[in-house]
Amino acid sequence: MAVNKQSAAESQAMTGNEALAEAMRQINPDVVAAYPITPATEIVQIFSSFHADGLVDTELVLVESEHSAMSAVIGASAAGARAMTATSSQGLALMHEMLYIASGSRYPIVMPVVNRALSAPLNIHCDHSDTMGSRDAGWVQIYSENAQEGYDNVIQAIRIAEHNEVQVPVMVMIDGFIISHGMENVFTLDDQTVRSFIGPFKPRFPLLDVDNPVSVGPVDFTDFYFEHKRQHHEAMVKVKPVILEIAEEYAKISGRKYGLFEEYMLDDAEVAVVVISSAAGTTRYVVDKLRRAGVKAGMLKLRVFRPFPAEELAEALQHVKAIAVMDRADSLSAQGGPLFAELRSALFDLPKRPLTTNYIYGLGGRDVPVADIESVFNDLLTTVSTGVAGPKVRFLGVRE
Numbered sequence: 001m002a003v004n005k006q007s008a009a010e011s012q013a014m015t016g017n018e019a020l021a022e023a024m025r026q027i028n029p030d031v032v033a034a035y036p037i038t039p040a041t042e043i044v045q046i047f048s049s050f051h052a053d054g055l056v057d058t059e060l061v062l063v064e065s066e067h068s069a070m071s072a073v074i075g076a077s078a079a080g081a082r083a084m085t086a087t088s089s090q091g092l093a094l095m096h097e098m099l100y101i102a103s104g105s106r107y108p109i110v111m112p113v114v115n116r117a118l119s120a121p122l123n124i125h126c127d128h129s130d131t132m133g134s135r136d137a138g139w140v141q142i143y144s145e146n147a148q149e150g151y152d153n154v155i156q157a158i159r160i161a162e163h164n165e166v167q168v169p170v171m172v173m174i175d176g177f178i179i180s181h182g183m184e185n186v187f188t189l190d191d192q193t194v195r196s197f198i199g200p201f202k203p204r205f206p207l208l209d210v211d212n213p214v215s216v217g218p219v220d221f222t223d224f225y226f227e228h229k230r231q232h233h234e235a236m237v238k239v240k241p242v243i244l245e246i247a248e249e250y251a252k253i254s255g256r257k258y259g260l261f262e263e264y265m266l267d268d269a270e271v272a273v274v275v276i277s278s279a280a281g282t283t284r285y286v287v288d289k290l291r292r293a294g295v296k297a298g299m300l301k302l303r304v305f306r307p308f309p310a311e312e313l314a315e316a317l318q319h320v321k322a323i324a325v326m327d328r329a330d331s332l333s334a335q336g337g338p339l340f341a342e343l344r345s346a347l348f349d350l351p352k353r354p355l356t357t358n359y360i361y362g363l364g365g366r367d368v369p370v371a372d373i374e375s376v377f378n379d380l381l382t383t384v385s386t387g388v389a390g391p392k393v394r395f396l397g398v399r400e
Contacts, residue, residue, distance in 0.1 A: 014186040016147040016179035020086070020112045020172075021046035023154040025056055026194040027110075030081035030201065033061040033072035038124050039176040040088035040114035066091035070098035077107035078216050080206025082158070084109065088176060089116035089130045096134065102169045103138030104232065105217070108161035109169040112154055115277070115328075116176040117364045125365020126176040128276065128329040132338045138232055140170040140239055141306035145280045147186050149303075150174040152256055155189075158198045159246045165238040167204065175278040177365065193253055236307045243304060260309040262301040263316055265291060269298025271380035272317065274343060275326040276302050279361070279368050283326075286373040297377055302339070310346035317347065322355045322383040324376045326396075328362045336360070336393045355389040361396040372397050 014022065021043050024032070032051075034044035051060045059076075063069050066087050073083035087095065092113060102109050117123040118130055131141060140160060144150040150172065157170040174180055189197075205214045220228060240260060251257040262280075265287050266272060273283050280301040290297040300316060302309075317323060325344075327337020335341060340358035347353050359376055362368050376396065383389050 010190070011185055011187045013183050014147055015042070015181055015183055016150050016174045017042035017114070017181065018046060019147040019151040019186045019188075020154055020174065021050070022188060023151045023194075024084060024112075025050045026189070026191050027082075027084070027155065027158055027198060028056045028195070029058055029084045031059045031061060031073060031076035031083040033063050033069040033076075033083070033085045035063050035066050035069045035087075035091065037066065037088050037091040039116060039180045040086050040091070040112070042180070043086040043112055043114070066094045067098060070095040070102065073109050074098060074102050074105070074107055077102070077109055077203075078105065078207045080203035080208055082162075082201035083107075084111065086112040086114070088114040089118055089124075092130045092134060093118060096137070099134055099137040099139060104228070106167045106232070106235070107169060108167055110154065110157045110161055111169065111171050112150070113171050113173050114176045114180045115173050123364040124176070126178050126278075126328070127363045127365065128173075128327075129363075131171060131173055132329040132331070134171075135306055135338060138168060138236075139306060140166075140168060140236075140304070141173065142170065142304055143173045143276045143302065144179070145277055145301060147174070147179055147182070147184050148256070149258075150179065151186055151188065152250065152254065152258065155194055155198065156243075156246050156250050156258070159249075160239065160243055162201065163242045163246075164204075166235055166242055168232070168235055168239070173277065178278045187254075189254060197250070197253055239307050240304070240309060240312075258303060260304045260312055261316070262303065264299040264301065266298035266300055266316065266320075268296055270296040270321045270384060271323075271377060272298040272300060272320045273324045273326060273373070273376060274300045274302065274317075274339070276305070276328065276339065279326060279328070279373075282368055282370060283373050286370060286377060289374075290377060295377070295381070305339070308342050308346070310342070313343060314346045314350055317354060318350050318352075320354045322380040322389070323357070324380055325356060325358050326376075327358060327360050330360050330363070340393075355383050355387075357383070357389050357391070358393045359396045360393065366397055368397065
């Protein structure tokens with residue numbers, strides 16, 4: 001996130017969950033379906049207080065499970081409503097069947113997700129195994145480093161999902177407890193600015209438009225299923241320029257500029273770390289420290305994981321000699337984490353590929369101290385000096 005002149009209406013101390021709930025209040029969706037799950041419970045709990053106080057005119061639907069929550073917003077979206085929900089971890093896993101229904105039906109639902117480890121063993125703290133487990137469900141996935149980015153990303157997600165060239169649902173992520181329950185300074189926009197930015201919802205082919213009847217959820221065998229999946233693919237191809245276009249508009253009203261990813265000290269970097277979400281803050285601190293010591297260190301923080309910006313990442317990283325890819329989830333493929341696999345593939349066609357190593361870190365909410373990130377950069381410097389990347393996959397901060 002690049003920060004320019006601040007034009008936000010208000011600055012206040014907020015947790016990540018409060019920031020996302022505030023964005024939802026300003027969006028004022030037609031329907032919100034709610035079922036609690038730690039650490040995302042507060043988002044819909046706070047939103048329900050807005051509803052009780054008459055600050056939104058949303059239809060708030062209290063359901064019996066996360067599967068039902070997604071089912072409810074799918075039904076609302078099909079009927080022609082702007083619909084939202086929020087979840088985490090096992091709740092997202094319970095929705096799994098319905099995630100495909102939402103995306104395959106091309107419903108522009110927006111869902112904040114608070115990243116939390118999947119059971120078993122039972123764990124309520126942060127890692128990215130939940131949303132990485134849903135990475136191929138056909139949703140746009142946007143990750144946030146902090147509460148400010150979470151707030152900004154939710155507002156932009158409405159425009160992205162509802163864009164005529166897109167019409168697919170969007171997940172917006174923040175790290176559980178680290179961001180969701182951490183207090184920080186957040187610059188918010190005024191209500192009218194947000195509502196002018198997102199505009200009124202204009203549903204395409206709503207079920208309740210009786211003058212233009214449509215079929216919803218029909219059987220789609222060998223005759224048209226393939227063509228509809230190809231259309232979904234093409235929509236995902238079109239997402240990247242839409243994200244950048246909307247980011248440009250958002251920068252004009254907020255002073256905060258977003259892209260598909262953020263480059264930090266990367267232009268002349270010889271060694272670099274690629275990371276997602278809150279660990280970027282620690283990595284940025286280490287990069288600054290190394291730069292003062294004369295080390296050409298850099299960072300790339302990925303914001304958009306789906307669709308994966310492969311060509312753009314390859315261009316940004318092609319000059320780097322050694323790269324550490326940080327995954328807060330293990331794909332259990334025995335070949336590293338999901339970000340590592342995607343990025344390695346993106347770099348494959350470069351005439352001279354950087355030496356690339358994967359680090360699995362922070363599973364189940366384990367802290368990622370400065371010393372751990374420093375050790376990663378030390379490994380990268382050794383890789384550059386020897387020309388050998390070492391183990392393909394390493395586990396950072398684990399008791400071996």
